[in-house]
Amino acid sequence: MAIFNKGSKHQKHSEPLTPWEQYQQNAADQEQTEQRRHIKWSGKRLRIGDKLPKLKTQRRRSLFKRVTLLLAIFAVGALVAGYFISPLSHVQRVTVTGTDKLTSSQVKSATKIQSGVALWSVIGHDQRTSQRANQAQAQIGKVTTKLVGVNNVRVTVKEIKIAGYLVTGQNYRRVLENGLILKSTYSQPGGGSPIYANFxxxxxxxxxxxxxAKLPSAVKHNISEIKYAPSKANAERVHLYMNDGNEVYATITTFANKMAYYPGIVAKMKTRSIINLEVGAYSYSFKNKNN
Known part of the structure; x- marks a missing residue:
């Protein structure tokens, strides 16, 4: 009978194993498998145990972050609520800029921006404020607001300028450069703006x-009266009386372009004259006046 080493699994046999030897070999293999399984599961249990303190630390950190976030949100909410309740959230002082004919009191009344109103109802609502102000005061075109400091407001107004006074019977009505004719009547026209007659x-x-409205300010202020005076040849003719003593004939559709030449023409004239801008641009003395 051949001699075999029962503890060696890898020994090669020259002859087949007997039933008894096969049984011993199977028992040894099973014991080794159980040992490896025990070591494997023991290792897992040790590794999970090692991780338990880390998991507890992570949970504490996560809880701390959530609590901190909630406290921060609560604090911000309390500060915001406190601000809106406090006097800091209300307008303390209003400064008006950009006006010409209008007064600061008129602008404050039209815009309803005055000391004591809530800042949140003013800042960021320029379009609504402009509409409200224009309905109350037609000369207010656009309003912009700006927060200055903590609770001071600067109101900038784009004022619609006065284009003149329209003759209506024995009275005068103010006309704005946007074409709007105001309802109020005056017994005398105001200075600095022309009178519109016969329209x-x-x-x-x-x-x-x-x-x-397209004319330079210097030319505007030199016009005293604009009279609609059509002729057979020109249905758009207007007759101007100037503050410097000259008179001008022009056509409505080309009025702004032609009047740009007025200062240059006057500079070359030696006496007060009539300037015709209907066709071309030329002047002649009052002695040769022929309408």
Whole structure:
């Protein structure tokens, strides 16, 4: 009978194992498998045990972060609520800029921006404020607001300028450069703006005002009266009386472009004259006046 080493699994046999030897070999293999399984599961249990303190630390950190976040949100909410309740959230002082004819009191009244109103109802609502102000005061075109410091507000107004006074019977009505004719009447026109006379058509008057609005300020202030004076050859003719003593004939549709030459023409004239801008640009003395 051949001799075999029972403890060696890898020994090669020259002859088949007997039933007894096969049984011993199987028992040894099973014991080794159980030992490896025990070591494997023991290792797992040790590794999970090692991780338990880390998991507890992570949970504490996560809880701390959530509590901190909640406290921060609560603090911010309390600060915001406190601000809106405190006097700091209300307008303390209002400064008005950009006006010409309007007063600060008129602007404050039209915009309803005054000391004591809530800042949140003013800042960021320029479009609504402009609409409200224009309804109350037609000369207010656009309003912009800016927060200055903690609770001071600067109100900047784009004022619609006065284009002149329209003759209506024995009275005068103020006309704005956007073509709007105000309802209020005056017994005398104000200074610095021309008088519009003989304008029967509202559309023709609007065209004339639109042309006037394009003129430089120096030329505007030199016009005393704009009289609608059509002729057979020119249905759009207007007759101007200037503050410097000259007179001008022009056409409504080309009025702004032609009046740009007025200062240069006057500089070359030796005496007060009549300037015709209907066709071309030339002047002649009052002695040769022929309408």
């Amino acid at each position: 029967k058509s509202g559309s023709r008057l609007e065209k004339m005002i639109a042309q006037y």
